Amino acid sequence: MAWEISSDVDRFASVAGDFLRSSPVRHTVFLTLIDNLRSRGLHAYGPDKPYFGWWTTPDGDVAGVLLQTPPHPVLFSAMPPAAISEAAEALADRPISGVNMLDTDLPEFVGSRTVVPGMRTRLHRLGTLTPPEPAPSGQARPAGEADRDLLIAWFRDFYEFVHETRPDITAAVDDHLAHTRITLWIDGNRPVSMAVRSQPSAGMIRILYVWTPPDLRRRGYAAGATAAATRAALDDGADEVVLYTDLDNPTSNALYHRLGYRPVEDRAMVTFS
Known part of the structure; x- marks a missing residue:
């Protein structure tokens, strides 16, 4: 061994x-x-x-x-x-x-x-997808090349929010766009939220990132985008759809539970002092 x-x-x-x-x-x-x-x-x-x-x-x-x-x-x-x-x-x-x-x-x-505690996360898998009620204003659509500049800014904002440095933001956006893996929620002809999913692997697709700019939150946009991205993953043939949540964020944990996601396991991160 x-x-x-x-x-x-x-x-x-x-x-x-x-x-x-x-x-x-x-x-x-x-x-x-x-x-x-x-x-x-x-x-x-x-x-x-x-x-x-x-x-x-x-x-x-x-x-x-x-x-x-x-x-x-x-x-x-x-x-x-x-x-x-x-x-x-x-x-x-x-x-x-x-x-x-x-x-x-x-x-x-x-x-x-001696360690410094970091983020605690919970893995969820989809049971039965339940669309958000009440439905948020607007509708979903796949992101396209015309959205590229906005997506690069949103990806950068997301990584800054989670305190993560990524050198490949533009390449990541281009890769997701090329494979149509970004779902936008649109309200009044304006993108207001996004949900990004992984490519299929062993029958599994993961919802990677969900992002709504701070001034557009508390309107249900993230729920709409996540539900639409989950539906797209199922339409892509996924047997399992999964996502992670921050255990210290009760709002997101409650949201994904309402959409039909159920806990699988908890993980913890620590850094060494």
Whole structure:
């Protein structure tokens, strides 16, 4: 039983692919990160190359994985207790700003180290889509090239809001536009909200970002955009539609529950002091 670390995304996808596809809901971020790193290049999330890891049982089966796109925290899947205790040693020679893992696994990994708590998130999967009531004013449409400048500004605003730096905003917008993965909510011929979804992977699509400018909030636009993007994902053939929420934001958690999303698991992020 041991961790193996590699910087080869194709090898990681080959070795860990069956494990990731065995639970595409819980492994949603891994699957979409692999797709993006393959389509947009290894530097899509920062100047340093990402690395990948997998933990195998004595029978040679993959039972846990990790992935880091520096400078972001190391992302861990659920894993056996033995893998958690061995992970810190496996990464001892690598600079790690923090980790993102199941909240139940975090104490074992952190041990006696001093950490700074970060965002706590909850993964949800769609049960039955329930359109918002009352329906917000306006209607949905797919974003097009004419919306590009607005989308670049909105993506930048979104990342600033969540305190995340992304070097590839323009490339990300262009990629989503090329595959028609951005849904806009329009009111009075004016875009007022957006919901962005991932490309299909192992039958799963994730709602990646939902953004409404601050001066346009509390009018139901985000609910309309999210419901429309969810419907588009189902129309694209998704067996599962998922999204993450910030556990410290009761408004968004309540909104997605009303739309038909149900909790799956909780995750926590910490940085090392």
